[in-house]
Amino acid sequence: MVIETVLVSAANAMVAAVLINSGAAKLVSPVGLRGAAQEVVPAFGGGITDGLVRAVAGLELVTAAGLLVAMTRMPAVVFVALFGISFAALGAAGAIRGSTTECGCFGRTSGKPLGMTNFFIGLALLPVVLLNAWVRTVGAEYTANAVVLAALGSLLMCLWLNRRLASQLLTRRARRA
Amino acid sequence: MIVLLSAVSLVLAIAIVVLFAMMGELASRIPEPGPRRTWMEPIKDVQLGRIPESWPPELAQVPERDHSVVLVLSTVCSSCRAHGAELENHTDWAEAALVVSTPVAANAEAFVAEFGLGSFPHYVDEGGDWVRAEFEVASSPVALVLRSGRLVGAYSFSDLDTLRSRLHEQLDRIEDSRADAEKEVETV
Numbered sequence: 001m002v003i004e005t006v007l008v009s010a011a012n013a014m015v016a017a018v019l020i021n022s023g024a025a026k027l028v029s030p031v032g033l034r035g036a037a038q039e040v041v042p043a044f045g046g047g048i049t050d051g052l053v054r055a056v057a058g059l060e061l062v063t064a065a066g067l068l069v070a071m072t073r074m075p076a077v078v079f080v081a082l083f084g085i086s087f088a089a090l091g092a093a094g095a096i097r098g099s100t101t102e103c104g105c106f107g108r109t110s111g112k113p114l115g116m117t118n119f120f121i122g123l124a125l126l127p128v129v130l131l132n133a134w135v136r137t138v139g140a141e142y143t144a145n146a147v148v149l150a151a152l153g154s155l156l157m158c159l160w161l162n163r164r165l166a167s168q169l170l171t172r173r174a175r176r177a
Numbered sequence: 178m179i180v181l182l183s184a185v186s187l188v189l190a191i192a193i194v195v196l197f198a199m200m201g202e203l204a205s206r207i208p209e210p211g212p213r214r215t216w217m218e219p220i221k222d223v224q225l226g227r228i229p230e231s232w233p234p235e236l237a238q239v240p241e242r243d244h245s246v247v248l249v250l251s252t253v254c255s256s257c258r259a260h261g262a263e264l265e266n267h268t269d270w271a272e273a274a275l276v277v278s279t280p281v282a283a284n285a286e287a288f289v290a291e292f293g294l295g296s297f298p299h300y301v302d303e304g305g306d307w308v309r310a311e312f313e314v315a316s317s318p319v320a321l322v323l324r325s326g327r328l329v330g331a332y333s334f335s336d337l338d339t340l341r342s343r344l345h346e347q348l349d350r351i352e353d354s355r356a357d358a359e360k361e362v363e364t365v
Contacts, residue, residue: 021194028198035253038280061191068187097315147183151190158194165197165204 004135009145011128012073015080016064016146017153018121021161023060025106030054036103036114040093068146070138077132084125091118106161215339220319223331229311232326235300239274240326244348246272246340249308251317252279252288260318261292263337268296270341275299276308278317320344 026033030053037048060083066076094103094114103114159166232240239245248264250257267273275297279285285301288294300307308314312321312328320340322330330347334340 020191024191024194024198025201028195029202035255039251039253041280144179144183147180147187151183151187154187154190154194158190158197162197162201165201168204 002139005139005142006145008131008135008138009142010149011131012067013146013149013153015125015128016067016150017157018125019060019064019067019080019083020150020154021106021157023057023064026053026057026060030057033103033105036094036105037090040090040097040114064150068143068150070140070142073132073138073142077129080125081129084122084129086122087125088119088122090114091116091120091122095119215335217320217332217334217340217343220314220316220331220333222313223328224313225328225330227312227328228326229328231311233300233307236274236276236298238298239323242272242323243325244272245274245323245326246270246344247274247276247321247323249276249278249302249305249314249317249319249321250288251305252277252281252284254317257318258288258292260337261288261294264297265293267337267341270297273297276302278302278305278308280304 030050033053034048034050059079063076063079063083066072067080091114095116103112103118105112105114105118228240236247239247248260250260264270264273264275275289275294277285277288277299279288279301280303282301282303285303289299302308305315305317312331314321314331316333318333320330320332320334321328322332322344332340
C-alpha cells in the first residue's frame with residue numbers, strides 16, 4: 001500500500017503539474033489556442049471563444065487540484081482521461097494539417113503550433129489514468145505527498161518552459177549589475 | 178498541519194506559474210531590441226512550374242499578367258495580421274493579389290475590411306482548400322510568385338518591404354539576362 005501510494009502520488013503530481021502549467025497559460029492568454037484550434041479544426045468555426053478557452057483552463061486547474069486530494073482523486077481521473085484524449089486529438093490534427101499557428105498551450109514563450117508534442121503529452125496522461133484505476137485505495141499520506149510533489153513539479157516545469165525568458169532576465173540583470 | 182503547509186506551497190507555486198505566464202505574454206508583445214532581421218526564404222515541398230487547373234473568378238486577372246504575386250494570409254495567424262496592416266502602405270503594388278485563408282468566410286471579410294484590403298483582388302479560401310490543392314501550400318504567410326499564371330517561386334518573408342524589393346531585384350536580374358541574351362542573338 002505504501003509503495004502504491006507513493007507511485008500514484010508521484011504520477012498524479014506530474015499530471016497535476018502539466019495541467020497547472022497548461023491551465024495557467026490558457027487562462028492568461030487564450031487567443032493562441034483559440035486561433036490554433038480554429039486552424040486545425042475549421043468545423044469549430046467561431047464557436048471557440050476566449051471565454052470557452054478560459055473555462056477549459058479553469059477546468060484543468062480544478063482537475064489538477066482534485067487529483068491531489070484522496071477523496072476527489074477518482075472523479076478527477078475521469079477528466080484527466082478526457083484531457084489526454086483531447087490533447088492527443090488536437091495534436092494529431094495539428095500535425096496532419098501542418099499547423100503553423102502558435103497554440104500557446106504552455107505559454108507564449110514556447111511558440112510552437114499544435115503537433116506531435118501535444119499528441120505525446122496527451123498519450124502520456126492515459127497510463128496515469130490506468131494506474132489510478134488499478135490502485136483503488138491510497139494511504140492517509142497521499143494528499144500531503146501529492147500536493148508537495150505537485151508544487152515542486154509545477155515550479156520545475158514552469159522554469160523549464162520559460163527557460164529562455166528566465167535566462168534573458170538573468171542576463172539583463174547581470175549586465176546592469 | 179502538514180496538509181495545510183503543502184496546500185500553501187501549492188498555491189504559491191500556482192501563483193508563480195501564473196506570473197511566468199503573464200511575463201511570457203508581455204514578452205511576446207515586446208519587439209526584440211537591435212536591428213530587425215529581414216528575410217525572404219523559399220518554401221520547400223511546393224510544386225514549382227505548376228499551372229493551377231482553375232482560378233477563382235476573383236483572381237481571374239492573375240494568370241493573364243506577366244508577373245503576379247499572390248499573398249496567402251490567414252485570419253488566425255498573428256504575423257498575417259501584421260502583414261495585413263502593412264499592405265495599407267502598398268496599395269500601389271499592381272502585381273499583388275490576396276488569398277485569405279480562413280475557417281469561417283465571415284472572418285475573412287472582416288479581415289479584409291479591418292485592413293482596408295478591398296482594393297486588392299482577393300479570394301476567400303475557406304479551410305485553405307484551394308491553395309492547398311493547387312499549390313500544395315499549407316502554411317501562411319506565403320508569397321506565391323507567378324509568371325503568366327505559372328508558379329515560379331514560393332517564399333516566406335519577414336515583411337512586405339523586404340519581399341517587394343527582393344522580388345523586384347529578381348525581376349530586374351531576369352530582364353537584364355533576357356536583354357543580354359537578345360543582344361547575343363542579334364550579334365550572331
